[in-house]
Amino acid sequence: MDQNYPEVKLGLIAVSRDCFVRSLSENRRKALVEACVKRGISVYEAKTTVENEKDVLKAVDEVKNSGCNALIVFLGNFGPETPETLIARFFSGPVMYAAAAEDTGKDLTNGRGDAYCGMLNCSYNLGLRKLKAVIPEYPVGTPDDIALMAADFVPVARALLGLASLKIISFGPRPQDFFACNAPIKGLYDIGVEIEENSELDLLVAYRAHKDDARIPTVVKSMADELGAGNRYPDILPRLAQFELTLLDWAEEHRGSRSYVSFANKCWPAFPTEFGFEPCYVNSRLTARGIPVSCEVDIYGSLSEYIGACISHDAVTLLDINNTVPRDLYEGAIKGKYPYGLNDVFMGFHCGNTPRCKLRNEDNTALKFQLIQNRLLEKGGEPDVTRGTLEGDIAAGDITFYRLHANADGALQAYIAQGEVLPPATNSFGGIGVFAIPDMGRFFRHVLIEKRFPHHGAVAFGRYGKALFTVFDYLGVPEIHYNQPKGLLYPRENPFA
Structure with a gap:
């Protein structure tokens, strides 16, 4: 491509x-x-x-x-x-x-x-x-x-x-109970982005048509070279390679009048049983090439990733704003060593879609299986169809957490927060890291919760808030939120709290 x-x-x-x-x-x-x-x-x-x-x-x-x-x-x-x-x-x-x-x-x-x-x-x-x-x-x-x-x-x-010539290609409706990935299409048209929505069945038919594709061995070798010692399931690489070729060919055949594409694909609950693997590692590889593939049919997540890829000229990722950092981990590995309070830190996580180049070079960074889906679909037994995640701790360094989104009323809104990934190990699963954003607790309450943003956020690896703000402002986004410092109250922040 x-x-x-x-x-x-x-x-x-x-x-x-x-x-x-x-x-x-x-x-x-x-x-x-x-x-x-x-x-x-x-x-x-x-x-x-x-x-x-x-x-x-x-x-x-x-x-x-x-x-x-x-x-x-x-x-x-x-x-x-x-x-x-x-x-x-x-x-x-x-x-x-x-x-x-x-x-x-x-x-x-x-x-x-x-x-x-x-x-x-x-x-x-x-x-x-x-x-x-x-x-x-x-x-x-x-x-x-x-x-x-x-x-x-x-x-x-x-x-x-890029946005003026972007087509987002999606497969499948959002999973049940994922209303956070609701995507009013009008907001995309307002900023000049096209959307092509397809069924999971369309993708499955296209995948099966790539069986025994002559290019599969070349892609398998590329995957094996990238994974190195982390190639724990070499037998599943041909399936993943077949899927990668399916997406790339679909992009070429369906871009139409547009020059650039990104994907928003369904990845559970039926995906692993019908395709025979988890797509996370393939998603990570395409995203590393500047072709974002967002999880869980998150169309605005894919849009956000694409903007970040254009601005940073680098790989990006999409993560859940996921869980708190336990107090004992904070006190043992963060307190006094970094200028952050307990409520300034959290863990960003997804099953395994973060590109390999943004994970640490450690023994536990590898091709693995999706633990949660394994519990549901394989009853916690020997993994087969739930394999395909790329897991490891995210490398330490500066980041920008951000999202452009259309809310429940269809109006565009955005947030930008600069911070960093800290070095302490997470001792957890998936693609995950300890994130630190100044005044994250207040930002969490008075922007992410109050403005009803979904749990997915895009991550650019560096400090790109200035450029992101300029892009969102140019696009006419009426509300661009950020993590306001202490002493500057949010409009509805309780001054007596």
């Missing part, structure tokens, strides 16, 4: 108000390009400087013909408010607006650009025209400042471009 996310080709258009010195904007544009090059940011410099509406058409054609799919509109001086905002209308990809700070106090006559003021009129006119744009937190700066803004913009643009 081709790369499952877009490559960003960044363009730069400078604008100039006709009563200002045009060369000021052009010279500042040149300096900005040089600053981007120094930071390793590739950017196409449009030679057309926009002063009027005809310039808009010429400049947009120039960047489109060069292959640009994301754009920086640079106010090198005050800027022409109508033409500069029309750029966002005629350019089909994401656009960021930024403005030049003044260069020197030694030349504030002909050398003054007033772009600080121009950004106000720019924003006002974008609003009048109901045009979307990315505006950095402080969008005025030196060439080096704006080069940093450009670096922040690239992963945001990658996610927005």
Whole structure:
């Protein structure tokens, strides 16, 4: 399968108000390009400087013909408010607006650009025209400042471009009693994402059609090489390889007009008995390739994972916000060693869908069986059809826990919380880790519970809250929640508690 996310080709258009010195904007544009090059940011410099509406058409054609799919509109001086905002209308990809700070106090006559003021009129006119744009937190700066803004913009643009051409493919209705995975489809259409819903039977028929596929031995070898000493059930790898090929072929055959895909698949209770394995390890492998496969038909979980994969350019995972950390484990392995209270830590868990590259390199990281399903389907006996999970403790390091979701009323909402996975061993099963998020207890109560978020959360491995917030804001998500620090009360938090 081709790369499952877009490559960003960044363009730069400078604008100039006709009563200002045009060369000021052009010279500042040149300096900005040089600053981007120094930071390793590739950017196409449009030679057309926009002063009027005809310039808009010429400049947009120039960047489109060069292959640009994301754009920086640079106010090198005050800027022409109508033409500069029309750029966002005629350019089909994401656009960021930024403005030049003044260069020197030694030349504030002909050398003054007033772009600080121009950004106000720019924003006002974008609003009048109901045009979307990315505006950095402080969008005025030196060439080096704006080069940093450009670096922040690239992963945001990658996610927005990916979503604009994403199809989520689902198999099976959600399992019974999993109303948390309810997925009002209208919210997907609102942000430009397509959805294809299928039956588990469709998937089973496709899987059986891949029996004795000539590619199976190659995939089996890839799995064995990845698992190494953790390959505890080599006899089940051909079944898993057959399933992996089934999903990849389905993606190719069903992407339709879309360039990118993700999956939201049913995995219990009938799946293991009918397919003969648990799909978790296959899910992990595709997710590691940038093709998220969420568990339990969690369509918005799959969407969230895909956004995180685009932003981080890395593997992601989907976990249950699962269980508390026992007090004895906290006091023995966490208290006094890390700056977290007992209510700041919890365990994130799923059966075995976290990519191998995000698990610790320890003896207990291996291909295993789903303990809970084994109790139900195989009465706790020797596992067969419940094999196929990838289990182990999640590697320590920075994380961002987040989710974009449509609530029971169909309205989009989101949360973002940065934290880390701690090193202490979990001494448990599944793909699991000890997560620490500052003020998690209050966040759990006043965001996750109060706003009725489901128990699934996406995890990106690093600190990506800034980019995620920008993406959610651009998409028009009305509520974007975060873990507020002590002293900043949530709207309905009891001040007397």
